[in-house]
Amino acid sequence: MPKQVYKIPSSLNRSFLDHELALSGGGFQMKPMPVKVILFWVASTLALFWVSTSTFVAAADWWLIALVVVIWLITTAFLGQYSKTKEMKFMSVPALLAYLPQAARRVLTRRSSNPSGFYQIVGINSIDDNGLIKYADGTFGQGYLVVGSASVLLFDDDRKRILDRVDHFWRKVEPTCEYIIMTTKEPQRVYRQIANLERRNVALTTPDPDLRELLDEQYDILTSHVGSSFKSIHQYLIIKADNLESLRRAHTVLQAEAESSSLMIKNWSMLNAAEVTDMLAVVYRGK
Known part of the structure; x- marks a missing residue:
């Protein structure tokens, strides 16, 4: 019997950091979170505390410090999200930085252009x-x-x-x-139909211009319309x-x-x- 429910299986690269923990206390129950997400929040919170107390930010006005804290927490919440593919958005930051330059988003494929960019995308040596x-x-x-x-x-x-x-x-x-x-x-794909037309054309023994015109019309329909549109x-x-x-x-x-x-x-x-x-x-x- 086939399965009634399908899901994405656990990855073979799963480590201890991918295990989910359910945090609860005082009647409060949170959704299970992976260990790496919890560690990311802890590291980000410690870094925020150090930035706001031991750097030049500590000498700023209170509203600037509050603004830094709010922006920092929003960024942490965004980068610490867990996607459906079981990856943190923080892992996509290097790919984003590599994609931002215009040269990385535009690949010239002219015959006279440098083929290195296109070769990196395709990754094929020969066929x-x-x-x-x-x-x-x-x-x-x-x-x-x-x-x-x-x-x-x-x-x-x-x-x-x-x-x-x-x-x-x-x-x-x-x-x-x-x-x-x-x-x-x-x-x-109409190559079989075109081959059949060619066989009919070869087998045509009567030099009838109307039949030739009909075969040419069918060939034009197959190549110009059915085989292209x-x-x-x-x-x-x-x-x-x-x-x-x-x-x-x-x-x-x-x-x-x-x-x-x-x-x-x-x-x-x-x-x-x-x-x-x-x-x-x-x-x-x-x-």
């Missing part, structure tokens, strides 16, 4: 002809175009079978591999592994899952270099 992605951190990846079987119109029994199959699949994956799922909205949802899967052996085993598990059942993956195909580039272009290239 082989067979679609093997070599990342800058020494890991390897392989991209796939996948089609699932989930839908809002499923019956309850089918939904349970799909959830059970998905749960069993994730139990088989190795911790040395990372599964990156990308959902994009792209124009519909009509967009649909596409899903990609990138398996990123520490080494080639782990990537090969992950590919075997994915292949076995797709061949043994269509509950989780109805259809899948491995991407070559050109297709991987087109997949990444949807994410990194502007309109």
Whole structure:
């Protein structure tokens, strides 16, 4: 039976500072707070006491000292908040400071520009002809175009079978591999329809201009309208592994899952270099 309730599991990096303590006393009950949040408040309070009594702030007027105390407490309350991802906002301050300069928020991607900024964002060294992605951190990846079987119109029994199959699949994956799922909205793929038109064009033995004009009109509709204006949802899967052996085993598990059942993956195909580039272009290239 599939789970009825899903939640974010506890991180493997959880330490003693992430344990939550319930503070209470005198009939007053507070919401459980992590140890690191409590220590952050204690350290901030001690720092505030030192600043207001032992620095130049102590020589200021009382209203300036009160203003410093109020601003300090508001800042502490904001930076000491615990997010839904179990992280303090204080941990995001270095990333904020690195994002503030305009040079860090604007990356030039012209051919004549320095590619260092874009390389730091993408982190890919090369893509082989067979679609093997070599990342800058020494890991390897392989991209796939996948089609699932989930839908809002499923019956309850089918939904349970799909959830059970998905749960069993994730139990088989190795911790040395990372599964990156990308959902994009792209124009519909019409290469099969265009190939069918080409076969009909070749098989056309009667030199009828009206039939030729009809084929040209259908080709124009497929390429100029359906293949460019009509967009649909596409899903990609990138398996990123520490080494080639782990990537090969992950590919075997994915292949076995797709061949043994269509509950989780109805259809899948491995991407070559050109297709991987087109997949990444949807994410990194502007309109």
